[in-house]
Amino acid sequence: MKKKETKGSGYLRREVEGLRKRVDELESAEKKWHQEESHLKAALETLRESERKYRSVLEGIEEGYLEVDLKGNYTFVNDAMCRMVGKTREEVLNANYKSNYDPETAKKVFRIFNEVYRTGNSTELFNDEIIRKDGKVVVRELSASLIRDGEGEPVGFRAVARDVTKRKRAELALRESEEKYRSILESIDEGYMETDIAGSYVFMNRAACEMFGRTREEMLGTSYRDYMTPDTARTMYRIFNSIYRTGEPAELFDYEIIGKDGIKQTRELSASLMRDEEGRPSGFRIVVRDITSRKMTEEALRKREQELKVNAQYLAEANTALKVLLKHREEDRTELERNVLSNVRELVAPFLEKMKGTSMTELQETYLNIIEANLNNIVSPFLRNMTLNDFNLTPKEIQIASLIKEGKTTKEIAAALHLAPSTIDFHRNNIRTKLGFTNTRANLRSYLMSLS
DSSP states (O other): OOHHHHHHHHHHHHHHHHHHHHHHHHHHHHHHHHHHHHHHHHHHHHHHHHHHHHHHHHHSSSSEEEEEEEEBBBBEHHHHHHHHHTOOOHHHHBBBGGGGSHHHHHHHHHHHHHHHHHHHHHHHEEEEEEEETTTTTTEEEEEEEEEEOOOOOOOEEEEEEEOOHHHHHHHHHHHHHHHHHHHHHSSSEEEEEEEESSSBEEEEEEHHHHHTTSHHHTTTTBBGGGGGGGGHHHHHHHHHHHHHHOOOOOEEEEEEEOTSSSOEEEEEEEEEEEETTSSSSEEEEEEEEEEEEHHHHHHHHHHHHHHHHHHHHHOOOOHHHHHHHHHHHHHHHHHHHHHHHHHIIIIIIHHHHHHHOOOHHHHHHHHHHHHHEEEEHHHHGGGGOOOGGTTTTOOHHHHHHHHTTTTTHHHHHHHHHHOOHHHHHHHHHHHHHHHTTOOTTTHHHHHHHHOO
């Protein structure tokens, strides 16, 4: 009996000991489970807090954020995305991405997201156009990446979108403006060029290329120095350096370039400084006009003017010589007329007067009057260059002749000179005689006025 009890007691002790160990293990496991549960709850709370934090961030950013499943159905969007499409969150989440696109754009977006799915690589920024609920078109700049689950399997896509409608419109307006002014620049006859700070050409219009006789491809990237002599290049450098330092444009000035054919051409140029968006000098803009023909014309005119000056000087000298000759000829002619008149008056007229005092037949008197009249007709043209001094008049006779020319009567002349009227008549007869003006019926005043 005692042995059986001993054996049973040992068994029980072992069972009890085993139960105690099991209880300890269970208590330890429970404690560990409670610890893990506590850690899990903390992790879940941390995850929820992180989710709330990042959701808050996503709701606060201006960019649109979206998540879609592999079929393209929206699973999450932030407020910015809702504003971008002009819909409520519920309207967006109950729709597929295709609802915001026209068919062509939807195909384009599908191809891009399909490439992300196949490669697992995020997309570069690309533009798409969505149609808002109100029908307006919004241009977006968008990037996308793949969403994977805990096992690394693709479950959807996330994307960040930015509304760039205003920027795109501004870029379009800028392109249209650039195209407009580029079209104008291509149509003008003046050359227009732009260079960088170093003087290398970065833009040229059609007219500028034609002036250089080269294509645009040949010109771009080359330096202004390549087309002029070293002296001209140094002059150009000083001018452009002044523009760079002062910011003031250069007025029109002339310079020479060397054409493709090696012939020098003259250009008229004005230049100004270009600046970048920050106001720093970035290059130069140049307007140039080909004035080679004008310069050639000016040179030809200058030579012609010089020739004309020489000819004019020659003509002036010839004219002076001719005037001298004419003056001598006139003096000789006047001298001849005076001699003829003097000879007639001194050698012929006295004898005619003496013949009048002789007895003559009526026929002889007629012939004598004819001779006298013809002599007067012959010498009368000579009187136009004669003066009273040429007739050997006395000073008193010249004085009386002048008063007669003024229209004074004998009585008026006598009163003015304090002489008797008979004395005036005497002098008048002497004047007639010395003038060879013996025809008493002719008017002495008219005859005197016909003299020079």
